[in-house]
Amino acid sequence: MSEVGEEERTARAALTRIAEPGDEAVGRWLRQTTPVHLVQALRGERDMPPGVSKEKVKSLRLRAARTDANRSATDLATVAALGGRFICPGDDEWPQQLNDLGDGTPVGLWVRGSANLRMWALRSVAVVGARACTEYGAHLAATLGAGLADRGWTVVSGAAYGVDGAAHRGALAAEGASVAVLASGVDYAYPRGHTELIRRLAEQGLVVAELPPGDHPTRSRFILRNRVIAALTRGTVVVEAELRSGSLVTARRATELGRFTMGMPGPVTSGLSAGVHQLLRGEAIVVTDAAEVIELVGSIGDLAPTRRGPVVARDLLDPVASRVLEAIPARGGADSRWLARDSGTAEEVAQGKLLELQSLGFVQRCGAVWELARGSTAAAGSRRGGT
Amino acid sequence: MSEVGEEERTARAALTRIAEPGDEAVGRWLRQTTPVHLVQALRGERDMPPGVSKEKVKSLRLRAARTDANRSATDLATVAALGGRFICPGDDEWPQQLNDLGDGTPVGLWVRGSANLRMWALRSVAVVGARACTEYGAHLAATLGAGLADRGWTVVSGAAYGVDGAAHRGALAAEGASVAVLASGVDYAYPRGHTELIRRLAEQGLVVAELPPGDHPTRSRFILRNRVIAALTRGTVVVEAELRSGSLVTARRATELGRFTMGMPGPVTSGLSAGVHQLLRGEAIVVTDAAEVIELVGSIGDLAPTRRGPVVARDLLDPVASRVLEAIPARGGADSRWLARDSGTAEEVAQGKLLELQSLGFVQRCGAVWELARGSTAAAGSRRGGT
Numbered sequence: 001m002s003e004v005g006e007e008e009r010t011a012r013a014a015l016t017r018i019a020e021p022g023d024e025a026v027g028r029w030l031r032q033t034t035p036v037h038l039v040q041a042l043r044g045e046r047d048m049p050p051g052v053s054k055e056k057v058k059s060l061r062l063r064a065a066r067t068d069a070n071r072s073a074t075d076l077a078t079v080a081a082l083g084g085r086f087i088c089p090g091d092d093e094w095p096q097q098l099n100d101l102g103d104g105t106p107v108g109l110w111v112r113g114s115a116n117l118r119m120w121a122l123r124s125v126a127v128v129g130a131r132a133c134t135e136y137g138a139h140l141a142a143t144l145g146a147g148l149a150d151r152g153w154t155v156v157s158g159a160a161y162g163v164d165g166a167a168h169r170g171a172l173a174a175e176g177a178s179v180a181v182l183a184s185g186v187d188y189a190y191p192r193g194h195t196e197l198i199r200r201l202a203e204q205g206l207v208v209a210e211l212p213p214g215d216h217p218t219r220s221r222f223i224l225r226n227r228v229i230a231a232l233t234r235g236t237v238v239v240e241a242e243l244r245s246g247s248l249v250t251a252r253r254a255t256e257l258g259r260f261t262m263g264m265p266g267p268v269t270s271g272l273s274a275g276v277h278q279l280l281r282g283e284a285i286v287v288t289d290a291a292e293v294i295e296l297v298g299s300i301g302d303l304a305p306t307r308r309g310p311v312v313a314r315d316l317l318d319p320v321a322s323r324v325l326e327a328i329p330a331r332g333g334a335d336s337r338w339l340a341r342d343s344g345t346a347e348e349v350a351q352g353k354l355l356e357l358q359s360l361g362f363v364q365r366c367g368a369v370w371e372l373a374r375g376s377t378a379a380a381g382s383r384r385g386g387t
Numbered sequence: 388m389s390e391v392g393e394e395e396r397t398a399r400a401a402l403t404r405i406a407e408p409g410d411e412a413v414g415r416w417l418r419q420t421t422p423v424h425l426v427q428a429l430r431g432e433r434d435m436p437p438g439v440s441k442e443k444v445k446s447l448r449l450r451a452a453r454t455d456a457n458r459s460a461t462d463l464a465t466v467a468a469l470g471g472r473f474i475c476p477g478d479d480e481w482p483q484q485l486n487d488l489g490d491g492t493p494v495g496l497w498v499r500g501s502a503n504l505r506m507w508a509l510r511s512v513a514v515v516g517a518r519a520c521t522e523y524g525a526h527l528a529a530t531l532g533a534g535l536a537d538r539g540w541t542v543v544s545g546a547a548y549g550v551d552g553a554a555h556r557g558a559l560a561a562e563g564a565s566v567a568v569l570a571s572g573v574d575y576a577y578p579r580g581h582t583e584l585i586r587r588l589a590e591q592g593l594v595v596a597e598l599p600p601g602d603h604p605t606r607s608r609f610i611l612r613n614r615v616i617a618a619l620t621r622g623t624v625v626v627e628a629e630l631r632s633g634s635l636v637t638a639r640r641a642t643e644l645g646r647f648t649m650g651m652p653g654p655v656t657s658g659l660s661a662g663v664h665q666l667l668r669g670e671a672i673v674v675t676d677a678a679e680v681i682e683l684v685g686s687i688g689d690l691a692p693t694r695r696g697p698v699v700a701r702d703l704l705d706p707v708a709s710r711v712l713e714a715i716p717a718r719g720g721a722d723s724r725w726l727a728r729d730s731g732t733a734e735e736v737a738q739g740k741l742l743e744l745q746s747l748g749f750v751q752r753c754g755a756v757w758e759l760a761r762g763s764t765a766a767a768g769s770r771r772g773g774t
Contacts, residue, residue, distance in 0.1 A: 136654060265652030265664060267523060268675040277652060280673040288655040288664050 004090045011035035012088050012108040013072040013212065018042055018064045019107070021210040021224040025052045025060075027103025035107070043069070078213040082187055082202070084112040092318075095121040100257050101231050106210045109228075112186045113206035115352035116318065120177050120206065123359050124154035125293055126229045126254070128247040129163025129239035130272055137240030137272060140264050141166035142173075144237065147290025149176020152358045152365075153298075156181060156233050158225060159194055159201065163239045163247075168201060177355040178205040181232070183217035183225040185209055190217050203348055226250040234297040235260030237287060241275035248275050255283045260297050262287040314362070320345055324353040325362055333371030391477045398422035399475050399495040400459040400599065405429055405451045406494070408597040408611040412439045412447075414490025422494070430456070465600040469574055469589070471499035482508040487644050488618050493597045496615075499573045500593035502739035503705065507564050507593065510746045511541035512680055513616045513641070515634040516550025516626035517659055524627030524659060527651050528553035529560075531624065534677025536563020539745045539752075540685075543568060543620050545612060546585055546594075548578055550626045550634075555588060564742040565592040568619070570604035570612040572596055577604050590735055613637040622647030622684040624674060628662035635662050642670045647684050649674040701749070707732055708740045712749055720758030 004012075012035045019026045029038050032049045040046045042064040048057050068074075076086055087093045088108040095118045099105050111117055125148055127141055145155045145167035155171035157164040159180035171178035180201045182190065186209045189195040201207050210228065211221065226249055230236055236254035238261075241247040255261045261284040266273030280286055287293050317325065323343035328334060334342070340350035354370050357363040364373045391399075399422045406413045416425050419436045427433045429451040435444050455461075463473055474480045475495040482505045486492050498504055512535055514528055532542045532554035542558035544551040546567035558565035567588045569577065573596045576582040588594050597615065598608065613636055617623055623641040625648075628634040642648045648671040653660030667673055674680050704712065710730035715721060721729070727737035741757050744750040751760045 136656070140655065264655055265660075265667070265673070266654055268527065268651055268653070269523070273652075274675070277673055277675050280652070280667070281679070286652070286664055286667040286673070288661070292668070 003092075004088045008035050008090075009086060009088055009108070010072045010076065011039040013075055013086050014039050014067065015107040016086075016110070016210060017067050017071060017075070017212045017215075018060060021106065021221060022101070022104040022227060023060075024103040025056050026107060027105060028052070030107070031103070039064070075212045079110055079112070079186065082112055082213075083114070084110060084186060084202075086110050087117065093118045095232055097121070098228070098231050101227060104227060106228060108210075110186045110209045110212065111206060112202040112208075113204075113352065114346075114349045115177065115206055116321075116356050117179070117206055117208065119356040119359055120154045120179060121156075121232050123152065123298070124156050124177075124179065124233045125297060126156045126233040126236040126250065127163065127167035127239060128157060128226075128229065128236060128250050129241050130245060130247065131160050131162040131164075132272075133162035133166070133240045134270065134272055136266060136270075137163055138166040141239045142170035144239065144264070144290055144293070145170025145178070146174040146176070148293065149174035149178070151290060151294055152355075153177075153290075153294060154179060154355075154359065156229055158183070158222075158229060159190075159198055159207075161191055161193065165194060165197060167239075168197060168205075172200060172204055175204075175351070177352075177359070179232070180205070180207045181225055181229050182207060182209040183211070183221040185211050185213040185215040187213045188216055204351070222246060223249060227253050230254040230259060231257055233259065235262055235293070237262040237264060237293055238276050238279060238284070239264050240266060240270075240272040241279075242271055243275045243278060245275045248279060251279055251284060260285065262293060262296065264288065317357075317360075320349060321353045321356055324350050325357055328363060328370060328372055330372065333366065333369040335368045336370065339370060390479075391475045395422050395477075396473060396475055396495070397459045397463065398426040400462055400473050401426045401454065402494040403473075403497070403597060404454050404458060404462065404599045404602075405447060408493065408608060409488070409491040409614060410447075411490040412443050413494060414492060415439070417494070418490070426451070462599045466497055466499070466573065469499055469600075470501070471497060471573060471589075473497050474504065480505045482619055484508070485615070485618050488614060491614060493615060495597075497573045497596045497599065498593060499589040499595075500591075500739065501733075501736045502564065502593055503708075503743055504566070504593055504595065506743040506746055507541045507566060508543075508619050510539065510685070511543050511564075511566065511620045512684060513543045513620040513623040513637065514550065514554035514626060515544060515613075515616065515623060515637050516628050517632060517634065518547050518549040518551075519659075520549035520553070520627045521657065521659055523653060523657075524550055525553040528626045529557035531626065531651070531677055531680070532557025532565070533561040533563070535680065536561035536565070538677060538681055539742075540564075540677075540681060541566060541742075541746065543616055545570070545609075545616060546577075546581055546588065548580065552581060552584060554626075555584060555592075559587060559591055562591075562738070564739075564746070566619070567592070567594045568612055568616050569594060569596040570598070570608040572598050572600040572602040574600045575603055591738070609633060610636060614640050617641040617646060618644055620646065622649055622680070624649040624651060624680055625663050625666060625671070626651050627653060627657075627659040628666075629658055630662045630665060632662045635666060638666055638671060647672065649680060649683065651675065704744075704747075707736060708743055711737050711740045712744055715750060715757060715759055717759065720753065720756040722755045723757065726757060 041048045141163040149171040154177040156179045157167045168178045184190050186207045189198045230253040238247045251261045263276040263280045263284040327339045327342035336351045340347040416436050428435045528550040536558040541564040543566045544554045555565045573594045576585045617640040625634050638648045650663040650667045650671045714726045714729040723738045727734040
């Protein structure tokens with residue numbers, strides 16, 4: 001599954017504890033040297049690569065000195081115990097589009113949940129907005145989250161109160177794919193009131209973080225987190241945002257990264273729509289529902305995903321996804337419970353894989369029943385040949 | 388004041404009774420022949436110019452035959468008795484931008500009110516939208532109308548219920564300039580419930596129509612009227628509109644004519660904002676208040692009109708406007724009542740001229756007091772020289 005060695009993974013995990021997310025000095029160094037060498041240098045066991053201010057080196061070395069050399073191993077074990085993992089650039093699960101962040105590319109991502117982040121992120125949209133949103137904003141976010149999920153798209157957000165939470169809940173309620181990108185460790189539920197939501201996301205969806213287990217969010221970490229949301233997705237929709245809201249930062253970042261930036265308008269008399277309208281007077285595009293979002297971010301055929309062929313070859317699927325796909329009867333389909341039993345996996349895992357397979361164009365959902373997609377190689381000629 | 392002869396004016400007035408507004412056959416003929424010849428031809432006194440179908444000629448000749456030869460003289464007298472006039476291409480008061488309508492350019496316009504249509508239209512914005520608007524839409528339209536008027540811009544609309552009426556009222560309440568373009572004769576109040584509003588517009592603003600006195604509106608005349616609103620103004624703002632609303636036709640017409648097309652967003656859950664949002668997903672630009680509208684349609688300096696010099700030379704002003712301008716004291720200014728008395732004119736007339744002079748950059752308003760504009764030639768060096 002992975003080309004990243006144990007030693008590199010451990011070094012990258014250590015870097016998530018030593019440096020703040022998106023530290024561009026670290027990014028520049030990693031173009032010159034390996035993560036293992038960099039960690040050794042920061043621990044004073046080697047010379048530092050050149051080209052970074054002494055101040056910067058000093059502060060990172062201080063943090064490295066305070067970090068136990070075995071801490072990474074403990075962190076990796078902690079996350080593994082939660083059913084999670086630490087993925088790195090070079091891993092099969094690494095979403096390539098994150099590399100658009102250049103020297104600010106995460107050194108790795110801590111992930112909880114059984115789905116494959118890269119597969120889910122292939123067709124994903126960020127839904128962001130105000131924490132203190134109105135009923136109107138919460139309604140829009142939930143409806144949009146559900147509408148995107150219904151159409152096989154992954155909803156990415158930040159698990160905050162307000163718009164974020166409503167978008168995640170909308171996607172979960174539609175039994176769709178949702179990814180929370182946290183500004184803390186994946187085991188640190190923030191805000192506290194969303195502990196249960198984040199637990200459900202880790203079970204039914206994915207919870208992702210740049211910060212190592214146990215680490216807490218800070219103001220700057222929220223802002224840095226936003227760049228991951230923007231980079232991971234094909235586009236960002238802002239639902240409600242005041243002028244100078246953090247959501248506007250995410251949206252502008254999306255534009256800089258060449259992603260689509262969208263806004264859902266609201267009453268011009270509402271201060272919570274003022275930021276959205278400001279964005280819409282600039283680079284963002286007006287959207288009023290999930291279909292319009294997908295029309296924009298999706299390539300041709302995404303509005304009717306079942307008509308496309310799969311986007312990756314069948315033999316590149318991981319073994320569990322393969323087993324779930326093979327369990328689907330050629331005629332009539334089956335529900336996730338049946339498919340989980342037949343493929344010898346837990347129902348949650350099977351559900352995650354089914355959503356992946358849907359994103360990849362292999363399967364389609366019809367109510368509770370999953371069937372082979374019309375255009376998929378598995379189906380062609382056998383199941384639908386006669387119709 | 389005018390280069391258009393009596394005979395031509397009478398012929399053009401006759402054409403407004405014989406042909407429907409914007410009849411492109413008439414427009415084509417008028418490129419080949421004079422209005423006088425065309426009317427004679429339609430009355431069978433001459434050969435018709437070539438190039439138009441026999442059916443078309445027949446139907447126009449039928450209408451010409453049913454129109455008394457002296458009817459134009461009566462129409463001109465009727466409108467004159469209302470303090471109005473009939474203006475034609477070539478008149479000083481003719482708004483040149485209407486000629487952008489090509490063969491659909493009005494053959495002339497019936498006008499009630501004391502202001503100069505061309506001057507007022509120099510800095511004008513159309514505000515259009517649903518007849519059955521919501522409280523939200525009415526509030527926006529009234530606020531926008533007042534905001535535009537406050538900044539010396541003319542509000543053009545169609546005097547209908549809902550958004551139109553609210554926009555006119557907003558402008559009138561701010562003692563600003565407002566123009567109603569009717570789909571009937573200027574003496575035919577439609578809708579009936581707006582009789583009083585239209586009377587006030589004729590007194591404080593302008594009422595304009597392509598149709599001759601007494602003529603009633605029809606469905607097609609409403610649609611044809613919209614092109615005049617679009618062509619007369621620098622831009623059109625749609626406040627609330629359902630999908631397939633007539634206001635969207637006006638907006639699209641504005642775009643075709645190279646004018647600015649703008650929309651004020653609303654809740655995406657409101658059907659009355661759906662048409663606006665559709666427009667905003669296309670060519671229209673999001674605006675949320677009068678300042679944003681002016682920022683878009685105004686040239687540099689329009690947000691601070693008092694800093695510009697006048698746009699026409701002082702000796703091109705009409706005698707009444709000149710007298711009003713001369714009546715303004717070099718220091719401190721005066722109210723419209725005082726200026727009316729001092730310039731020997733009625734207060735309504737003085738008010739209209741003051742709004743014209745404001746549009747032209749000669750004067751500025753400070754509450755009830757009108758003063759010379761800082762950048763105007765009249766003021767330079769004398770009044771503000773020492774500050």
